[in-house]
Amino acid sequence: MSKKQEQVSVFIMGKKFMVPAASTIMSALEYSGFQLKRGVGCREGFCGACATVYRLKDDFKIRTGLACQTVVQEGMLIAQIPFVPAVKPVYDISKLEPTITIFKQLYPETFRCLGCNTCSKACPQDIRVMDYINAVERGDLAKAAELSYDCIRCGMCALRCPAEIGQFNVAILAQRLYGSCLAPKSKEMIERVEQIRKGQFNEEMAAIKATDKAALKKMYYERDIEPGESV
C-alpha cells in the first residue's frame, strides 16, 4: 500500500483500524482483514445485506446506512447488523382480498404506528416509510405499494421502530396485492398468452428454427426497427 494514501482511523465494533480515507465502510472492513460472509451482498446498494449502524465522532446520533454505499469518516464507530428478525406470516396470495382487513389479521402491529417517523429517518433509501405504513392504515394499498417500491429490505426501519412493526414485510404484501389484484390488467398480454397457448406461432417458429445461418443473417440485417420513441 502506498504510504501517501490519506488514511483515517475508524472503530470497527470498538476496535481501532487505519483505513484509506476514500473507503466505503465495506472496503474498510476488508482492508482491515475481515473476510465478510454476512453483512455483504451485491455491493452496489440493491440487496440490503449490509445494513450498518454508526456514530460519528463527537456526535450523539445513531446513524444508519449501507456499508457498500457509505464512505468512512475520521473517528467513525461502526457495527454491522447481520440479520433482522421480523414477523412473517404464511399466506396464499391468490386467496387474499386486497383490503385493509387482511393487514389487520396478518400484521396487526401495523396499526400501532406512533407517527414518530423514525423509520423514514432510518431508511438508507430515503423511502417515506411512515407514509406507506399510514397508507396501509387507510387501506390505500396502491399508494403503499408505490411509496415502498424502492425498499431493499435492509430492515433498519423495523429495528428502529418503537411500535415494533416489520415494515418491509408489510410492504411486500401491499406490493403483491397491488400487482396481482389491483393493478389494471394488460389486454395485450392476455391475448398474447392465449395465442401462444393455442399454438399460433408454432409453425412460424418451426420455420425460422429451420432457417440456415446465411438466410437468417439476411433476415436479421434487413428487419425493420420500430421507432418506439416513447410509450
Added chain:
Amino acid sequence: MYPSYMHESLKLVEQTRPARLKIAREKGRSKIFPSMTAEEREDVLHKFHPDYKKDAKHAVRIGPNAGEEITTEVADILESWPRINPDTFEPMLKKPDMETDVLVVGGGSAGASAALLAEQTGARVLLVTKLRLGDSNSVMAQGGIQAAVNPQDSPVRHYLDVMGGGHFDNKPELVEALAMDAPLVVEWLTELGVMFDRLPDGKLKTRHGGGTSRTRMLSCKDYTGSGILRVLRDEIECRNERIRVMDFTPAVELLMDAEGRVAGAIVQNFETDEYFIVRAKAVVMATGGLGRLHTQGFPTTNHYGATCDGVVLGYRAGAKMLYMDSVQYHPTGAVYPEQILGFLVTEKVRGLGGQPVNKEGNLFVFPLEPRDVEASAFIRECLERNNGIATPSGQQGIWLDSPIIEELEKPGTIERELPAMVRQFKRFGIDITKEPMLVYPTLHFQNGGLDVNAQCETNIPGLYAAGEVQGGTHGRNRLMGNSQLEITVFGRRAGKFAAEYALALKKELPLNLDHVRAFSKEVQKLGIDRSRVSPILLPDYIPSHIKEKQMTSHYLGTVRG
C-alpha cells in the same frame, strides 16, 4: 462532483446537446447514428473486445471439454483441487443427513423459480444457497425483462433478435423456449404480484434495449430484478411446508450413484463449518455467473457470490460446458467516483434516449448496438482514438449524457424511471438529471455455462442447470432483458422437469464420490499446487499486508481452512 479538470469536457457535452437533441427529434432516435454493418461489427469486436485479447483464453486440459479454449480464469478454477477429501467423506455417504426429491443450489431468481415449480409439480424441495435467499445477480438487474407482448411484436421476432445479438451461435431450442415462454412468465409473475410498469389502461410499458427490433423491454422502474425476486422469495417463504431453505450453505461437491446419475451434494454450513450429506433424486444447479473471478482484471457489476461454483461442480461430475470462452463486458460501468468503480449503469439509460459521447461531446456509435459491439466501440474510442476522459485514478471513460433524456421525454422522467441510478450517484454528489455519468465497460455476465437442452437437462442424468450457469441461450453475447427472462423461463423449466424426473425415479443406489477422486488424479498429473482449490466460494479481497500477518497454514480458495 467532478474534478475541475473535467469541466471543459463537460461544457462541450452541454454545447453539443442541442444539436444532438434536434437530430433525435427530427430523424428519430433510431437514426441518430448509423448502426454498424455485419462487417463493421466483426471488425470492432476482433480488434477491441476483451475476449479477443492475447491470454484471454487457454485450452482446459482435463474434463469433458479437454482441449477446448476457454476463459483463462475459468480454466484455472477447473484445473484445481476439490475442497474436500473424498476418502474422509466416503463413510458419511451411507447415512445422509438430509433427503429430498429436488435439491436446488442457488438462491437467485433461477433457483427460486425452480423451487416453486418443483414444489408445484409435487416434489419435496431443499434449496441451499451460499449467502441469503435472494443474494444473487438477479436482484441487481435494473433495466428490464424482454417479452413479446405487443401486437406489433411476436415471439418469432424476439427469436430473430436474440439470434442476431448472439451472432447466430445460440442454441435454437433454447432461444425458442426463451421467446415462447416469455409472455407466459410475465403472466405468472403478474399473478404472483410483480408490479410491472404500466400505462393507466393496464398496457405494459415497453421500450427498446440494445439489439431489439420492437419495443419489448418490460420493467419495474430500474429495480426490475429486485421487483421480481422479492416476490419469488416471499412466495417461497409462504410455501415453507414443502420448500426448505438453508441460507449460508454452499454446495461444495456433487454426489453420484453407481449408475452415473447425480444424486445429491455435500453442503457446508458456512458459519459453523459443518458438512452435510444431502441425498436428492435430482439437482438443479442455479448458482449464477463468474463476475467475481475478475477476468482480465476488470471490475464487475456482479454480486459478491458470483464465483462460478456451479460450473466447477458440474464439470467435475462430467457435465459438458458450452461457450465458456465468452464473457460479457457491459458497455456502461461507472468509472467515477472511485467508490462505485465497475457498478452497473443500466442500459435503460440509453433505452430512454441517453447518448454516449466522447470528450468533445460527440456521438461516435449508435447507442443501442448489441452489448459486445457497443462495449468494443467504447474501448476503441478511448484506446485507439484517444477520445476518452481520464479519471484521477488513471481509468478512461466515456460520457453517458443522461440529462438529454429530460428534454427528449419530459422533465421528471429520470427521477421516475431511474430512481436507483439517481440515488447511486447522488450519494457521491452527482446529479444525473443535470450532469452526465462517466462510464467504461465492466465485467457483467457469463455468456457460456453448462450445456443444457430446453428441459434444462445436462448430459449427466439427474443434473439440471438454469440461469446464468447454463450456456447456449445467448450464443456469445446476451442482449439486455434476456437474463431476467432466462432465469425465470429456465428456472421454471428446470424445476418442473427435475421434479418429474425425481418423482418417476424408483430405485435409489448407494452414493459415491468416485468422480471427485478421478478428477483429483487428473489434477495431480498436471502438477497443480495443493493451494489451488475450487469452488472458490468467495472472492479474495484481504490485502496482502494482512495476509502476511495471518500465518495461516493453508487457504482453501479464499476461505481459511
